[in-house]
Amino acid sequence: MVDQTLILRKLSNLEAYLVQIEEYRTISLEAYLNDWKTQRIIERTLQMMVETCSDIAGHIIADRKYRVPTGYADTFKVLEENKVLDKTLAESLSKMAKFRNVVVHDYDQVDGEIVIGILRKYLPDFSSFKDAVVALL
Numbered sequence: 001m002v003d004q005t006l007i008l009r010k011l012s013n014l015e016a017y018l019v020q021i022e023e024y025r026t027i028s029l030e031a032y033l034n035d036w037k038t039q040r041i042i043e044r045t046l047q048m049m050v051e052t053c054s055d056i057a058g059h060i061i062a063d064r065k066y067r068v069p070t071g072y073a074d075t076f077k078v079l080e081e082n083k084v085l086d087k088t089l090a091e092s093l094s095k096m097a098k099f100r101n102v103v104v105h106d107y108d109q110v111d112g113e114i115v116i117g118i119l120r121k122y123l124p125d126f127s128s129f130k131d132a133v134v135a136l137l
Helices: 004-022 029-033 036-064 072-081 087-105 112-122 124-136
Strands: none
Touching (some): 004 036, 004 124, 029 112, 036 072, 036 087, 036 124, 087 124
16 A cells, blocks of 8 residues: 555645745746756756656555556656546656756756746646645545
8 A cells, every 4th residue: 555644745845845936936037047046946846846746656656556667757657547647737747757857867958948838837737746646545
C-alpha cells in the first residue's frame, strides 16, 4: 500500500512551492531575462515542483505495479494509461518534465518564453495533479 503519510507530506511541499512561485506569476519576460537571481528562483522552484510530482507518481506506480516509466516525462504517461490523470494533464506535466531536464542537465539554454508560459498558463496543473492524487488516495 502506498505510504499515504509520505505522499501527503510531498503534496504539502508541492502546495508550498505553488505559494512561493505565485509572486512570479505575472513577471514580464524582460524582467525575467534581466535578473539572474529571479531566473534561478523560478527555474529551481519549477524543477522541485516537477520532481515532487514525479516522485509521488513513482510511489503510486510502484505500489500499483504499473509499468516502469522510461523517464520523468513518461511517468505521467503511465498515470494517464492507468486513469489516474487525464490526457491533457499528463501531456502538460510530461512537457514540464522535459523542461525540468533542460534545467537540470543544461542540455540547452532555458527558453524564457517557455518559463513565462508555464508561470502564466500551467501552474494550475500542479494543483490538478494534487487533486488527482488525493482522489486516488
